Amino acid sequence: MDFAFGEKEEEFRQEVRDFLSEVVTPEMVEERAGGKYYERGPHSKELMRKVGEKGWLALTWPKEYGGQGRPLGDRFIFAAEMLNYGVAAGGSGIAIVAPILMRHGTEEQKKEWLPKIARGEIEFSLGYTEPDAGTDLASLQTRAVRDGDDYIINGQKVYSTMAHQVGYHWLAARTNVDEPKKHKGISLFMVDLKSPGITIRPLKTIADELTTEVFYDNVRVPAKNRVGEENQGWYYIAEALDFERSLVVNIVNSERIVEGLIEYTKETKHKGRPLAEDPFVRQGLAQLWIEVNIKRLLGWRTAWLESQGIVPNVEAAVLKIFGHELDQRVAKTGMEILGLYAQLEPGSKWAPLKGIIEHLYRFAIHLSYGGGSHELMRTIIASRGMGLPRLH
């Protein structure tokens, strides 16, 4: 065993740091601070273009598609450093659309779309979930019917995050209603969100930021925007999930938040003594620090497996469960430490740590079902990992 990064990896890390020190502005950090984990404001888009110009959005893509052809592990280092700088770049376009296009797109699609994605010029909102199809995604009902060179699409998507801020929808729709096996009738489309017939309605979440509902009313989408074969979309979606396993828990930088809490308790006095002297605070923060380190190690393991050409499956489920439930525990313990001040939201006078703990307390709620139900993740560990039978 060896828990150190190699020399080449450390060199790359330094390169990333140098680059980020140069391009990251306070505005970029500010835009994401205090609760904008999913939104893409103008500064974040600016950063994304800069990272794109550098070629690092497509860090590990093959060179023929405009990538840098770097080892898979570099992606993990890059993501970790971005997180450390408090910024993010590269969403669904990089993580999901591009890998599927590379494997299943037509030559024309690859030429047209991949370079734009790599340069950070376009971004996608994921259009999977519907009111009656969440975890059980194969139940989706949005219909796409072939009509000459187009498909005509009708239906409703929900929680399509960033649909109001990006140009394209990565849409899963039903192309075969007669197939009794529901997952065999789904196709994938790249839809211009400005197409006539599309209505986007923002939904305000408990965590302040917006997600959206997207309504399709006889929307015409050119057939050349269908990705891969008709009715094979389900398999592409499943495959795409395998690409970014080690990065799934990189939404919240719990390590940095715990560091913030530690500093806060050293500096803040309660009844004349630093909070950090309170045994409850010491125990709580030590526990979080331990768990932050576990998240780090589980992430390293998953990334290491990927770099060995292995698709981590059970290991990724372990990482997602641990990492995201840790984010929830960070919020819970943090709120307990803050006491009465815990209730102050970002932007409020007197809000400790700019309200990030209070915000995380609301934001983290959905992490244990979004992007994969944690109940199902445990079933994956039990069935694939330990061989238990599954009823569904």
Next chain:
Amino acid sequence: MDFNLSEEQEMLKTTARDFLEKECPKSLVRQMVGDERGYPPELWRKMADLGWLGLIFPEKYGGLGGSFLDLAVLQEEMGRACLPGPFFSAVILGGLFVLNAGSEEQKTSLLTKVANGELILTLALTEPSAGYDAASVEVEAISDNGDYVISGTKLFVPDAHIANYIICIARTKKGTAPEEGITAFLVDGKSPGISCTVLKTIAGDKLCEVVFDKVRVPKKNIVCKLDQAWSAVEKTLQQATVAKCAEMVGGAQQTVQMSADYLKERIVFGLPLGSFQVMHYYIGNMVVDVDSSRFLTYEAAWRLSEGLPCAINIAMAKAWTSNAYRRVTALGEQIFGGVGFIEDHDMPLYFRRAKAAEVTLGDASFQRELVARQLGL
């Protein structure tokens, strides 16, 4: 970065697993709880023949010169097998203390014998105050005519009833800091004035009360410098803590495996119990606990092996693994139901050991306090 064991470590693991499955079946483990010595001497000899008793001692002291990662691998298998006997006290607590603090002569004479199975050592540190810190060392050794005379009670001393030598950590001076004035004495287990009582423990291991009643020890039996033994004690405790964590990881891993096997066989309401999702939830939690414990532990062992700073890593590993092992065995008991409540079953062995390991060498809150200090809190 590499999350695999080395080839040699894989070999050690396989050898250890095969050997212990054959030589240390659960029937033996149960039998040894009621045994006066607590282990079969033949097994001890065989372990010596395999080189295990000297695994981490340098070759010049009759050892194999292995690393802490190697030790962790072996300890994991021992934890899996619930191996009874004095490996932890003789090799890890006693042996490593001598290695850390002993003179060249002491190392040569003592470690060679530990490695070939002739000598059992143990470390007598804790007292009725039940703390692992320097301030808890109150047993006194008073200088008298070139000898030292030790008086007081040591408690929770593992395997003292069979130890050839007890390394007694005693106070020789009331210094300004509690760490000052602590000395280690190599005390012959048969010395006049020593009385040893084996306690009845949850894990069925042999923890003893050792009463020192004016026990006379020659000056040359001081290990390490007079008054200055504490840092060697601390170092030994850290090494032992990593080893204990590895042992817990092995036990926890085996508990998950046993539970999953049972869930496939046991039929309830016409279906395998393991097809009910709540059981998936339990198993999922158990696997998360095992994996997280494993990597914290192995990172700490790796840092120890590499000579990197690791006090915080060791404390983190013990704080987490202590509770994780307990949680895993509690779920194991829940999964097995009544059959796991019967003493003949393997589940009680793990359930009992998990609690013992949790409180040994500092429980989670003790270790978290160490972490907090390392974080500057």
